[in-house]
Amino acid sequence: MFYNEYSKEKLQEELEGLYKEYNKIKESGISLDMSRGKPGPDQLDLSMDMLDVFNSESDLKASNGFDCRNYGVLDGIPEAKKMMADIMECNPENVIIGGNASLNLMYDAISRAYTHGIMGETPWCKLDKVKWLCPVPGYDRHFGITEHFGIEMINIPLKEDGPDMDMIEELVSKDASIKGIWCVPKYENPTGLSYSDEVVKRMAALKPAAKDFRIFWDNAYAIHHLYDEEEKQDTILNIIDECKKAGNEDMVYEFASTSKVTFPGSGIAAIASSVANVDEIKKRMSVQTIGFDKMNQLRHVKYFKNAEGVKKHMAKHAAKLRPKFEAVLKMLDAELDGYGIATWTKPNGGYFISFDVMEGCAKKVVNMCKEAGMVLTGAGAPFPYGIDPKDSNIRIAPSYPSPEELIDASKILIVCTKIAAIEKLLETK
Amino acid sequence: MFYNEYSKEKLQEELEGLYKEYNKIKESGISLDMSRGKPGPDQLDLSMDMLDVFNSESDLKASNGFDCRNYGVLDGIPEAKKMMADIMECNPENVIIGGNASLNLMYDAISRAYTHGIMGETPWCKLDKVKWLCPVPGYDRHFGITEHFGIEMINIPLKEDGPDMDMIEELVSKDASIKGIWCVPKYENPTGLSYSDEVVKRMAALKPAAKDFRIFWDNAYAIHHLYDEEEKQDTILNIIDECKKAGNEDMVYEFASTSKVTFPGSGIAAIASSVANVDEIKKRMSVQTIGFDKMNQLRHVKYFKNAEGVKKHMAKHAAKLRPKFEAVLKMLDAELDGYGIATWTKPNGGYFISFDVMEGCAKKVVNMCKEAGMVLTGAGAPFPYGIDPKDSNIRIAPSYPSPEELIDASKILIVCTKIAAIEKLLETK
Known part of the structure; x- marks a missing residue:
């Protein structure tokens, strides 16, 4: 059921539970960074043999x-x-x-x-x-x-x-x-x-x-x-x-x-x-x-x-990145699908997932994530002058953290996305 | 004795001898490059150990x-x-x-x-x-x-x-x-x-x-x-x-x-x-x-x-470059000093010697050297817009050729400098 079909009372109840979860995360002292498209150290290790060339x-x-x-x-x-x-x-x-x-x-x-x-x-x-x-x-x-x-x-x-x-x-x-x-x-x-x-x-x-x-x-x-x-x-x-x-x-x-x-x-x-x-x-x-x-x-x-050699090498990067993308996407599919409050892309390559929350909520979600210990790319950053006209887009960069960290990161993102959406919906209920 | 104190006849006689020498060089098929301040291959070898660092x-x-x-x-x-x-x-x-x-x-x-x-x-x-x-x-x-x-x-x-x-x-x-x-x-x-x-x-x-x-x-x-x-x-x-x-x-x-x-x-x-x-x-x-x-x-x-390590390394470069500079300077001192037709610097470092020929002669000298198989930096190059107002300066870059090649190179430069000077002097005799 979509959140916007929930009653005011049910939304408030849901919000209460989400805040409990959010505060628990905050207290856990977690520290994660999904802000930039940096390869992980395990990916850098893949090319170390290049240093033996000369x-x-x-x-x-x-x-x-x-x-x-x-x-x-x-x-x-x-x-x-x-x-x-x-x-x-x-x-x-x-x-x-x-x-x-x-x-x-x-x-x-x-x-x-x-x-x-x-x-x-x-x-x-x-x-x-x-x-x-x-x-x-x-x-x-x-x-x-x-x-x-x-x-x-x-x-x-x-x-x-x-x-x-x-x-x-x-x-x-x-x-x-x-x-x-x-x-x-x-x-x-x-x-x-x-x-x-x-x-x-x-x-x-x-x-x-x-x-x-x-x-x-x-x-x-x-x-x-x-x-x-x-x-x-x-x-x-x-x-x-x-x-x-x-x-x-x-x-x-x-x-x-x-x-x-x-x-x-x-x-x-x-x-x-x-x-x-x-x-x-x-x-x-x-x-x-x-x-x-x-x-x-x-x-x-x-x-x-x-170039063939380069392409073969890229398959090794894919093997490192794939589980990271899949960890995030699996979490989003499992915990955000069906609420009508967010959409996200499912790429076959590259370094990012684009994540759209309800209009007017992106900044709030990014800030809440930051307070809970997770740095995301600044809301608005993927737009000229840093202004997202809808304030809805968030760039997810899953390459640097480990798959385990990405599960935690996704949890934080999901909780914050839900909180921001419910608070937005409650404004007009 | 300065060339400008020579009689017309003596200058003509001198010129004849120089042209014989010049043509002999030209026929020898020599090929030399003193145009750019490039380190010699032996200097590059000095740093090869850097490739073992990683x-x-x-x-x-x-x-x-x-x-x-x-x-x-x-x-x-x-x-x-x-x-x-x-x-x-x-x-x-x-x-x-x-x-x-x-x-x-x-x-x-x-x-x-x-x-x-x-x-x-x-x-x-x-x-x-x-x-x-x-x-x-x-x-x-x-x-x-x-x-x-x-x-x-x-x-x-x-x-x-x-x-x-x-x-x-x-x-x-x-x-x-x-x-x-x-x-x-x-x-x-x-x-x-x-x-x-x-x-x-x-x-x-x-x-x-x-x-x-x-x-x-x-x-x-x-x-x-x-x-x-x-x-x-x-x-x-x-x-x-x-x-x-x-x-x-x-x-x-x-x-x-x-x-x-x-x-x-x-x-x-x-x-x-x-x-x-x-x-x-x-x-x-x-x-x-x-x-x-x-x-x-x-x-x-x-x-x-x-930085101390860098300076120690530079002493090795000096040992390679010193004989090259000295080879050129020794030749110039021996064969051009006392004619009143050229001056040159005697640097304690760097990559170049500045060589000044008689006014209006630099382009001619560079061209004659080129025809004899030796490339110098273009006359005028060391000046804005490539224009040497006096047409007298030539940049000598002794770093790349070997000391033996530099002796040949200096010979060519000396002969051409003398020819250009005498032809210049003869214009007004």
Whole structure:
């Protein structure tokens, strides 16, 4: 029975029991963190063998004979470009290997557009207004970059199969101040869902009024499945191919990294795009640096051999993450289903579950959880300017705690969600 | 006897002999590169043991217990901050550890000032004109950054003990559009000379009209001596201390890296400044990245233990570089001294020798060397916009070739310098 069908008295009785439970948890002195998409220590252990790849006797030459220990090679050694190109399903000529973080590549791409413009268009700093489309809920650090550059962000609702394409098509075709869109097309942060083929095709076929409109295609979870069975693995169309087919070859910047493959912060990141975009980026990047860490590039390729090796490695991560996602989802299914007060996604991959509570309750739930000893991502964080218009979305990051801790964490979340819902319902009873 | 005291006939005779020599070299099919300040392979071998520091059994925890394998720690692990602070003679609270390149930190610092301004001042992109002081000859990649941002560069002559401070004091006190100065205070690129205490004190005591004027103090060669004897090691005053004493605490950004200590491109870089500057940089940097490569930071500290360890390591580099510098200088002294057609510096450290030929001859000498099989840094490169007003300066980078190759290289340089000088003199005879 849905809570909203309960009588006032029954709700009050239920609330009393929930508060007893909540206070008991509070007194237990529990301390949990489900705030960030950090791999667990057991996942980091999976890549420790990578540290045996090099020793003082190693040959540090790249496949083209270049000594990776010395200066040079702006866009990455050939074998690293090949490996990342295969992961992003494009050609090495489309790829630049960057430093340790794809976020940095995204920031730099926007910073360059702001200071120097894209392909001869006016630098964004010289424009009165620059706008950006933000499918929501989304990744807080994406929105942080656009906010930092004073770019006006427009919320685009996410559906089951990707962002609302009607709205996007309408907006970009009319407004030349809209210069880009953030997309996490596969195992979205935080919904964990993926774009349908139709959405990718429509995205690639956009006819933006702005010539310098760019899709920021953050393929952060390209190979981050939770299941080994192919039917449980999401696949998405290749945006670079689709843009090319649609005559929009230069319209997309794709990003990926090995942050959640080997060691976050000590991996390699890549940007992929048309050859014309790659040439422009390289020309400008050559002012910023002589080159990124080629020894770390070589270390990664020596360890994995190729993209197949990376994918095999990802199955080990899946084995660690799967029980964590399942622990949370099992609890939610068992204890929250049927009350009509929350919905949640059931992803096949990625690092997050998106959890929607009753409107106007998300902040309250997050605060109550915090008081009970569990840190969640701040309510509103997955929205531009940190404002969730409905105050209903909570991002769950189950990767770091153990499955046992996640059962406790889920209990807290469930109790708080119920309390907030009942108190909301009682306001109008 | 000086060439300009020779008779026309004697010069012609000399020239004939030189051309015979030059053509012989050309036919020998020699191939040499003295264009960039790259460490030689034997120098890279010195750090190979660093690759034994970590293996699959290693503990990757920083001194504060943080797991370096995971996300986090924007400004660097404590022990890396300490080590780089000791190299830069400041406190860890003044230091941010960056990625693999100090050049990137410099670019980013200017880019941030351009997009967001410094300490509440107008972002440079909103100003009609931004100017910059450039001691010359200097580092081409510095000038490349300021040129990229459309910043007007003003040449400042370098003297034996640093840039012309009278000129700098005059300019910065009057012109609020002058926002910065490039400095390589120790073992300058390319002169190899160092700033005197008086120059550092005057630099620190500048009274710029622009509140957001910043000294970009690229201490790239802080510990890059050529000699072990202390009396042959240049020392410079600490700019951060001197600025503080002069009431200009926020006026300087200092940079350093391990690029020429361990592996260029795979080292760690750092920026040091006042706590107020560090706070502003960190706040903005937090939008750009979650953090840099902490595993590489830890690798460096585990290898060296501390700054003393780094300095000991540098003595090994000195032993490799010293004979190379000496090979070139010995040749120049033996074969060019007394002709009145060239001067050159005799550095105690760094990576370069600055070589001045007769006015109007540098391009010709570089071109002739190239035709004979030896690549030098392009004439003009050490000047803003690539223009050497006197066309007389040539940067010699003796680090990469072997001492034997450097003897050949010096021979070519000497012959070409003589030919260019005589042809110049003959124009007016």
